[in-house]
Amino acid sequence: MIKIHVSDAALISAYIQGEDKAFETLVKRSKSKVFTSIYLIVKDRYVAEDLLQETYIKAIDVIRSGRYNEEGKFLPWVARIAHNLAIDYFRKEKRYPTIVLEDGSKVFNSFDFAEDSAEDLQMKSDQIAHVREMIKKLPEEQREVLVLRHYEELSFQEIAEQTGVSINTALGRMRYALINLRKMIEKQESAYDAKLYPK
Numbered sequence: 741m742i743k744i745h746v747s748d749a750a751l752i753s754a755y756i757q758g759e760d761k762a763f764e765t766l767v768k769r770s771k772s773k774v775f776t777s778i779y780l781i782v783k784d785r786y787v788a789e790d791l792l793q794e795t796y797i798k799a800i801d802v803i804r805s806g807r808y809n810e811e812g813k814f815l816p817w818v819a820r821i822a823h824n825l826a827i828d829y830f831r832k833e834k835r836y837p838t839i840v841l842e843d844g845s846k847v848f849n850s851f852d853f854a855e856d857s858a859e860d861l862q863m864k865s866d867q868i869a870h871v872r873e874m875i876k877k878l879p880e881e882q883r884e885v886l887v888l889r890h891y892e893e894l895s896f897q898e899i900a901e902q903t904g905v906s907i908n909t910a911l912g913r914m915r916y917a918l919i920n921l922r923k924m925i926e927k928q929e930s931a932y933d934a935k936l937y938p939k
């Protein structure tokens with residue numbers, strides 16, 4: 741049995757020599773801090789759990805390939821891998837913009853996440869996923885303008901140039917995209933209400 745007082749360096753040596761339990765001990769020691777460092781960046785429990793798994797898979801790859809040379813400082817090393825993965829994920833996802841519908845109401849803005857409870861975070865994460873699904877259902881021309889405007893933050897002049905249409909056409913497509921999103925949201929809400937309050 742591996743005792744808890746064994747140094748990280750000794751555990752890594754044992755793992756290299758085929759003692760799988762040694763790595764399990766390293767994971768138990770570091771998991772909570774590593775998870776927290778990821779969660780603070782991505783602010784989504786499920787994403788953080790995925791990235792935690794990925795962190796340890798990466799760590800195993802490095803150790804098994806003989807490239808680990810951190811002189812036994814396992815936690816800061818594995819935390820650095822986790823941090824880099826979380827930052828990469830965050831960059832890929834970019835920030836979620838606020839989409840303002842034609843009636844002035846806002847669809848979402850995930851930058852309010854920091855102070856929310858776990859339940860709120862999950863609800864907002866679900867909401868973002870729903871909005872993404874709805875955006876995918878828009879006609880291609882409308883979807884393109886909405887994504888360029890809200891996600892790529894292009895001006896309507898830039899959108900017009902990029903898509904080869906007039907500014908008025910780009911504005912029209914944006915307007916219809918927002919109207920269609922609003923219809924989909926209302927349809928979803930009425931379906932939800934019918935489930936909660938059946939007649």
